[in-house]
Amino acid sequence: MTVDPRLLEIVADRAWPARQSGALGGWRLNASDGWSLRINACWPLGEPDRPIDEAIAAAEAFYAGRGLPARFKLSDGAVVPANLSEHLRARGYRPTHGTVVMVGEASGAIAGATDAAVTLSDTPDPAFEAVLTASAAGNAADARERLDALARIPAPARFARLEVDGEVACLGATAVDGEWAGIFGMRTLPGHRRKGLARRILAALLGEAQALGARRAYLQVEADNAPAIGLYSGLGFVPAYGYRYWVVE
The missing domain is CATH 3.40.630.30 (Gcn5-related N-acetyltransferase (GNAT))
Incomplete structure (x- = not known):
């Protein structure tokens, strides 16, 4: 099954709504209480409305103002700009919490x-x-x-x-x-x-x-959860792409 990660990420963002949200151009800022990473992270799904490093600093300020650490959710094939990870790494961010998005027929x-x-x-x-x-x-x-x-x-x-x-x-x-x-x-x-x-x-x-x-369904599974991946694979779901959260260690 062919999937456009950028389009599906937009759908997934709407499906799991944060309590608070903001935007920096095409970057989506989600904030809640700090537990579920998807609703406590920046999703860079489009061009930011300012230079990359200024956008990262603005995202950091958004989360600091809410007492939360800054996190960036980088999904394979859906990150804008494509070299964002290089800028994050230079600022001390590192990838963690690998997740697989699996898709199947409804x-x-x-x-x-x-x-x-x-x-x-x-x-x-x-x-x-x-x-x-x-x-x-x-x-x-x-x-x-x-x-x-x-x-x-x-x-x-x-x-x-x-x-x-x-x-x-x-x-x-x-x-x-x-x-x-x-x-x-x-x-x-x-x-x-x-x-x-x-x-x-x-x-x-x-x-x-x-x-x-x-017509189609998707779900997210932690990359190291082999039993769950095996279960969903046996039910017709296949890996479509992955994502990781980038955090300051």
Whole structure:
């Protein structure tokens, strides 16, 4: 599947909205509480409105004014200008947190399977919120930031939770934007992993996305998360491109 990283990055930025945003020409500035890197970083997806080093300094000032470190999300094939990494490196930035963007067909083989154990809603309900919070390993601030971002997903969005023996065991969400459906918030509680629950959540979400007009789907997976990459590969998703966050070490 051929994908233009710059176009998909614009879609992905809309799908996971930051609490605050700004712009330096084509550079998008996202800020929240500092936990989810996607909504706490600069996305340089177009030409800045000033010379590169001045733009970097302006981005640094934007984050410093909010008590956050400056981070730059550099996606393969979507960075403008293309030599931005050289300027960042000269200022002490280094790449970290490698992530793979995977894409697949919304109408894949698993999409739309009827599953009575999966509950779908257009907002995160209390049960969804409780399990996502429980999966945050005690970091309530991280969980709250992610829940706030999920609640800001533009319509149409769908939230799925799957119950096993009366207990919510697995979660997921989708943001539909034209032909694209983004998959977010996939969580399985530790005691329920390796039971195929994530596959069932994804099937329900893709079925909903297809009904809402999506033809293609994307998701982000940490580059070192081999089990997740294997899972999604087995469900028809393929790597499209990668990105890294550049931070001052």
